[in-house]
Amino acid sequence: MTVHIAVVLVRQDTCRRFWPSHDYPRLRTTGQQIERRLGLVVTARADGTAARAPGRGEIEKARRQGQEPASVELARAVRAASVTAGGLTGFVAALGAGGYRVEVRRAPSGDPLGYKVARPGDLTVAGEPVFYSGSKLAPDLSLPRLTQAWESAARGSxxxxxxxxxxxxxxxxxxxxxxxxxxxxxxxxxxxxxxxxxxxxxxxxxxxxxxxxxxxxxxxxxxxxxxxxxxxxxxxxxxxxxxxxxxxxxxxxxxxxxxxxxxxxxxxxxxxxxxxxxxxxxxxxxxxxxxxxxxxxxxxxxxxxxxxxxxxxxxxxxxxVATHGPRPDHNVRREPAxxxxxxxxxxxxxxxxxxxxxxxxxxxxxxxxxxxxxxxxxxxxxxxxxxxxxxxxxxxxxxxxxxxxxxxxxx
Structure with a gap:
C-alpha cells in the first residue's frame, strides 16, 4: 500500500496559503540565533559570496576530457584579460589572443549590454560552442562590474x-x-x-x-x-x-x-x-x-x-635598477666586493x-x-x-x- 501525503503551508495568522522564498538564507539566520542562545560557536551566515560551483554535467565532461571544468578556466582567463585591458575592445582582444571565443551582446543603439565566452574545443553534441556569460562565471565578472573596474583604473595618473x-x-x-x-x-x-x-x-x-x-x-x-x-x-x-x-x-x-x-x-x-x-x-x-x-x-x-x-x-x-655613473666596462677585471x-x-x-x-x-x-x-x-x-x-x-x-x-x- 502506498501512502501519499499532500502538504500545503498555511499562515497561522491569516490561514492563507504561503509560498516560501529565500528559505535557505532565513534558515541560516535562525541557526545563528540558536547557536548564540545555546552558547555554541556561531557559524558564518550565507552572504552570497561563494563562487559558483561547476555543474555535475560539466564536471563529468571535464573528467572524461582530462581537463579542468570549463567555467573554472574561463573565469581565470576572463579575470586576467579584464586586468590587462583598459576597456571592452582590449578585453575582447586579450581573450581572442588566448584562443577564447567572445561574443558581445549589444542594444539596438549599439551600446554593449553583456558578453559570453567559450573555451576552444568545448562543443555541444550539435557542434556548437558552449558559452558562459560573465555573470555566470562570477558576480564580479559581469560587464557592468568590469566597466566599473576599468573606469576606476583609468582615474589618476x-x-x-x-x-x-x-x-x-x-x-x-x-x-x-x-x-x-x-x-x-x-x-x-x-x-x-x-x-x-x-x-x-x-x-x-x-x-x-x-x-x-x-x-x-x-x-x-x-x-x-x-x-x-x-x-x-x-x-x-x-x-x-x-x-x-x-x-x-x-x-x-x-x-x-x-x-x-x-x-x-x-x-x-x-x-x-x-x-x-x-x-x-x-x-x-x-x-x-x-x-x-x-x-x-x-x-x-x-x-x-x-x-x-x-x-x-x-x-x-x-x-x-637605479644606475649611478657610467655603465661599467665588463672587460676590465675588478677586485671582488x-x-x-x-x-x-x-x-x-x-x-x-x-x-x-x-x-x-x-x-x-x-x-x-x-x-x-x-x-x-x-x-x-x-x-x-x-x-x-x-x-x-x-x-x-x-x-x-x-x-x-x-x-x-x-x-
Missing part, C-alpha cells in the same frame, strides 16, 4: 608603475584598511578589498603556491550582497599595479627564482591581505576572513621558501625571510630604497614615520596588528 612604487601603493592601501578598522574616516575599505583581488590574481603566474593563494582570496575579494562599494584613488592605484604586474609577467617568460624586489612586493601584498582578513573578521564575515588568512599565509610562506643567501636579478617584475658589502646584502635578504615568518602573527613592512648588487633591497621594520633616504621618499607604515582569529569555514 597614467604614469607607469615601478616596482618600488607598486610596493608603496600596497603599503599605503594596507594602512588605509587599518585606519578604517579603527573607525577613522577615509577611503572605502571594501573598495580596496575588491581592488586587492586583482593584485593577488596578478601574482598567479609566479608559482603554483601563489595560484592557490589567488584562488583562496577570490572569495575574500567579494563583499556580501547588499553592500555598496565605492572605489577611490587607492583602489584605482592597486588596479594599475595589477595591470603592471600582468603586463610585465607576460613579457618576462617563466620565472625560476624571484629577485629581492619581487619578494618585497609579495610580502607587502601578504601584509595587505592579512589586514583585509582582520577587516572582514571585525564585520562578522567569517568566510571571507578565513579565505584571506589562508591566502596571506600561502604568500608569506612562498616568500620564506625563496629567501636565499644571495641575490638574483628580478625576473617576475620590471624592476627598475668587500666581505663587509657581501655580508650586508646577506643580512638584507635574510630580513625578507624573517619578515615572512613573522607575518603569521603580525605583518612587518618591507620599505626603503637601499641597494644591494644594484637592486632595491633595503628592508627595515616599520617605524610609523615618513623619512627620506637617497633619492626617493619612503613611507614607513605602522606594523599590522594581529588579526583576530575567526570562526567558520572558507567554503
Amino acid at each position: 597614467g604614469a607607469s608603475v615601478s616596482s618600488s612604487g607598486a610596493r608603496r601603493r600596497v603599503q599605503v592601501a594596507r594602512a588605509a584598511v587599518g585606519s578604517a578598522r579603527r573607525g577613522r574616516a577615509g577611503e572605502d575599505a571594501d573598495g580596496i578589498v575588491q581592488a586587492t583581488g586583482t593584485v593577488v590574481a596578478a601574482l598567479r603566474g609566479w608559482s603554483g603556491e601563489l595560484e592557490s593563494a589567488a584562488d583562496m582570496f577570490d572569495r575574500a575579494a567579494r563583499v556580501p550582497r547588499g553592500v555598496r562599494v565605492q572605489e577611490g584613488d587607492l583602489a584605482a592605484g592597486l588596479r594599475r599595479v595589477a595591470r603592471h604586474l600582468l603586463r610585465q609577467r607576460r613579457g618576462q617568460g617563466p620565472v625560476d627564482e624571484p629577485g629581492a624586489a619581487s619578494l618585497a612586493l609579495a610580502l607587502a601584498v601578504s601584509s595587505l591581505v592579512r589586514e583585509i582578513a582582520a577587516w572582514h573578521q571585525d564585520r562578522g564575515r567569517a568566510h571571507q576572513a578565513a579565505a584571506a588568512r589562508d591566502s596571506a599565509s600561502l604568500i608569506a610562506g612562498w616568500v620564506g621558501e625563496r629567501t636565499v643567501d644571495g641575490l638574483r636579478p628580478p625576473a617576475a617584475l620590471n624592476h627598475t 668587500a666581505a663587509g658589502a657581501r655580508e650586508a646584502v646577506r643580512t638584507q635578504i635574510a630580513a625578507v625571510g624573517s619578515a615572512a615568518r613573522s607575518s603569521r602573527n603580525g605583518a612587518v613592512d618591507v620599505v626603503g630604497p637601499g641597494r644591494g648588487l644594484g637592486h632595491e633591497v633595503d628592508f627595515s621594520p616599520a617605524t610609523g614615520a615618513t623619512r627620506r633616504t637617497g633619492r626617493s621618499e619612503v613611507l614607513n607604515l605602522p606594523a599590522q596588528s594581529r588579526s583576530a582569529s575567526g570562526t567558520g569555514s572558507p567554503r
Whole structure:
C-alpha cells in the first residue's frame, strides 16, 4: 500500500496559503540565533559570496576530457584579460589572443549590454560552442562590474608603475584598511578589498603556491550582497599595479627564482591581505576572513621558501635598477666586493625571510630604497614615520596588528 501525503503551508495568522522564498538564507539566520542562545560557536551566515560551483554535467565532461571544468578556466582567463585591458575592445582582444571565443551582446543603439565566452574545443553534441556569460562565471565578472573596474583604473595618473612604487601603493592601501578598522574616516575599505583581488590574481603566474593563494582570496575579494562599494584613488592605484604586474609577467617568460624586489612586493601584498582578513573578521564575515588568512599565509610562506643567501636579478617584475655613473666596462677585471658589502646584502635578504615568518602573527613592512648588487633591497621594520633616504621618499607604515582569529569555514 502506498501512502501519499499532500502538504500545503498555511499562515497561522491569516490561514492563507504561503509560498516560501529565500528559505535557505532565513534558515541560516535562525541557526545563528540558536547557536548564540545555546552558547555554541556561531557559524558564518550565507552572504552570497561563494563562487559558483561547476555543474555535475560539466564536471563529468571535464573528467572524461582530462581537463579542468570549463567555467573554472574561463573565469581565470576572463579575470586576467579584464586586468590587462583598459576597456571592452582590449578585453575582447586579450581573450581572442588566448584562443577564447567572445561574443558581445549589444542594444539596438549599439551600446554593449553583456558578453559570453567559450573555451576552444568545448562543443555541444550539435557542434556548437558552449558559452558562459560573465555573470555566470562570477558576480564580479559581469560587464557592468568590469566597466566599473576599468573606469576606476583609468582615474589618476597614467604614469607607469615601478616596482618600488607598486610596493608603496600596497603599503599605503594596507594602512588605509587599518585606519578604517579603527573607525577613522577615509577611503572605502571594501573598495580596496575588491581592488586587492586583482593584485593577488596578478601574482598567479609566479608559482603554483601563489595560484592557490589567488584562488583562496577570490572569495575574500567579494563583499556580501547588499553592500555598496565605492572605489577611490587607492583602489584605482592597486588596479594599475595589477595591470603592471600582468603586463610585465607576460613579457618576462617563466620565472625560476624571484629577485629581492619581487619578494618585497609579495610580502607587502601578504601584509595587505592579512589586514583585509582582520577587516572582514571585525564585520562578522567569517568566510571571507578565513579565505584571506589562508591566502596571506600561502604568500608569506612562498616568500620564506625563496629567501636565499644571495641575490638574483628580478625576473617576475620590471624592476627598475637605479644606475649611478657610467655603465661599467665588463672587460676590465675588478677586485671582488668587500666581505663587509657581501655580508650586508646577506643580512638584507635574510630580513625578507624573517619578515615572512613573522607575518603569521603580525605583518612587518618591507620599505626603503637601499641597494644591494644594484637592486632595491633595503628592508627595515616599520617605524610609523615618513623619512627620506637617497633619492626617493619612503613611507614607513605602522606594523599590522594581529588579526583576530575567526570562526567558520572558507567554503
